[in-house]
Amino acid sequence: MLCKEDLLRRQDSAVSAAYGAGRFISSRDFSKIQISSKGLNDSVSDTDVATEKFISEYLRTRYPGDGFFGEEQGETGKNSGGRWIVDPIDGTDNYIRRNPNYTVSIAYEDSTGRLSLGVVYNPSQNEMFTAVAGDGAYLNGVPIDVSDIKIPGDAISVIAPPRKSYERTSDYFRLMEDIFLKTRDVRRFGSAAQELCYIACGRVDAFYEMGLHYYDIAAGMMILKEAGGMYSAFSDSETLIEDGNILATNGILHEWYAEKIHKNLER
Numbered sequence: 001m002l003c004k005e006d007l008l009r010r011q012d013s014a015v016s017a018a019y020g021a022g023r024f025i026s027s028r029d030f031s032k033i034q035i036s037s038k039g040l041n042d043s044v045s046d047t048d049v050a051t052e053k054f055i056s057e058y059l060r061t062r063y064p065g066d067g068f069f070g071e072e073q074g075e076t077g078k079n080s081g082g083r084w085i086v087d088p089i090d091g092t093d094n095y096i097r098r099n100p101n102y103t104v105s106i107a108y109e110d111s112t113g114r115l116s117l118g119v120v121y122n123p124s125q126n127e128m129f130t131a132v133a134g135d136g137a138y139l140n141g142v143p144i145d146v147s148d149i150k151i152p153g154d155a156i157s158v159i160a161p162p163r164k165s166y167e168r169t170s171d172y173f174r175l176m177e178d179i180f181l182k183t184r185d186v187r188r189f190g191s192a193a194q195e196l197c198y199i200a201c202g203r204v205d206a207f208y209e210m211g212l213h214y215y216d217i218a219a220g221m222m223i224l225k226e227a228g229g230m231y232s233a234f235s236d237s238e239t240l241i242e243d244g245n246i247l248a249t250n251g252i253l254h255e256w257y258a259e260k261i262h263k264n265l266e267r
């Protein structure tokens, strides 16, 4: 396990890498961006690939013993100690449509697999969310907390339909209807990392999505936990790393949402 100074040093590096990545992403000439498909509703641009290369080189130069797991490169590096988990652009579909809801997401887990830090940066809005285990969560250096909404009828949920696999669409919309009818409103931003951070700073109260990848959510999970929120897989038999079905809330409403998921999806 790394000491706090080592973690804070890695956090500084992750923040610098995210700012550098953000500058690169924002500087691209949109007319020249190359887009290809990795599968159903799964786009990748040459900016994603180049940004991940930039981040991995930046971190590898400073921490040659660390492993690296990125959306575009997969698992690389020595991994003798901890590893970096990176989504260079979470919300690629927003990015390629010039919708400002996309983020650079960088997490670090120690050699035991425990999440130790998270950095999520939205370059368009210049919002830098950060957290180191045990040290609270921050937005642009200012401490943040989840909401204290206790009543489902006051809650705003982020909903994210399973657009990369249509197998459980009707189950999903049954769940959404159940939640929609009992809460204040629903939202969809299109970057899971950002959506987790929005719960962390109290802008919304809950988020659920199926089939996410660990690199989409690792940094946001760390930030949410440090802001006092909660996350879990949809059921005890699933893991977030393998299945990626995540429920995230302000903590107070976790049981309420978990019960709705259980009722509508577990069959």
Ligand code: IPD
Pocket (backbone or CB within 6 Å): 042, 043, 071, 087, 089, 090, 091, 092, 093, 160, 164, 189, 190, 191, 192, 193, 209, 211, 212, 213, 216
């Ligand atoms: C996507 C975003 C989006 C979610 C998708 C993810 P990507 O990540 O997190 O919010 O709905 O399922 O794949 O592909 O843009 O890095």
